[in-house]
Amino acid sequence: MKHTYQVTGMTCSGCQYKVQHLLSQVENVMEATVDLTKSEVTVEMDKHIGTPTLQAALKDYPKYQLTDAPAISSAISGSMDEETKSWFETYKPIVLIFGYVFLVSVIAGSTVLGFDEMAAMRVFMAGFFLVFSFFKLLNLDGFADSYAMYDVVARKFKAWGYIYALIELGLGIAYAANLNPVITNLVTLVVMLVSIIGVLQSVLSKKTIQCACLGAVFNLPMSTVTIIEDGLMIVMSGVMLWML
Structure with a gap:
């Protein structure tokens, strides 16, 4: 009821x-x-x-x-x-961010000698984490409250929401500066694997929960889009570790 x-x-x-x-x-x-x-x-x-x-x-x-x-x-x-938005209207912020970051990464990976996949992925990861941490930091309290609704760690330790936003910022800077790629990718792999657990649980339970990926700025529903987003980071960090 x-x-x-x-x-x-x-x-x-x-x-x-x-x-x-x-x-x-x-x-x-x-x-x-x-x-x-x-x-x-x-x-x-x-x-x-x-x-x-x-x-x-x-x-x-x-x-x-x-x-x-x-x-x-x-x-x-x-x-x-009962009124529903179209898929694009709902996820327009993420689609636009992904498009911009993808375009910049393709440009960064294009060289006169060919396409540098490692450089392109590194720039994509830098852009992804910097942009997403920016929106989280605009309202850090709001993000922490939202994240605690579904993340397996934040549910028991709310401060993890604040720490997670700062980790994203740190990873964005590390990828942009190409600082210790092995450690940077390992941290990304572990953090995103933990993060996707709560996302999977929420999506599979079919509960209507707001996704905190863009902080408290945009009201985006938790869905397979969030799984793809986290999964992409896991795959890319794993591929970069393998290429190293």
């Missing part, structure tokens, strides 16, 4: 992820989805949960006030949920 509630006090994506995370921890809650523009949260539960119980989940954050939504508001919300 699903119920929609109004939540006041949310001002940014970080608030959105915080409320989603807190309500998702309530017993018998299967999923909590926040619509920031409407200041509403839709809670899917396997048995009825009283409003006071959900309010209690937000008690440590007094600025978030949860109340029952008017019936008309719930009806409008339900009709809006």
Whole structure:
């Protein structure tokens, strides 16, 4: 069953992820989805949960006030949920970033003597990590809250979200400067292997969870696109280690 509630006090994506995370921890809650523009949260539960119980989940954050939504508001919300965006509209930020980084890497790998695959992959990895860490650092708290909703490490150790964003920045710089390629690729391989575990679990469970790959700036749903994104980093770091 699903119920929609109004939540006041949310001002940014970080608030959105915080409320989603807190309500998702309530017993018998299967999923909590926040619509920031409407200041509403839709809670899917396997048995009825009283409003006071959900309010209690937000008690440590007094600025978030949860109340029952008017019936008309719930009806409008339900009709809006049925409208779906096209695949490109949904993932446009990632498609554009991938396109730009891919183009730059192809240019970097093109030489008068032929195509340098190693240089192209190194530049791609540098661009990937620098751009993605940039968006995470724009709202580090929001990213950490979102990442803790599905990452296997961040769920138990929230600080890992902050550390992960800084690791991405460090890897981007290391690839750009070509610093110790063996260690850089080993770190990438290990970090991305750990990261993809939570992604796979979320996608296979078919729960609607926001992907934190671009931090709290864009509301992108977790899907096979996220798996491909992490998988590509794993494959490329493995290939570069083999070529070294």
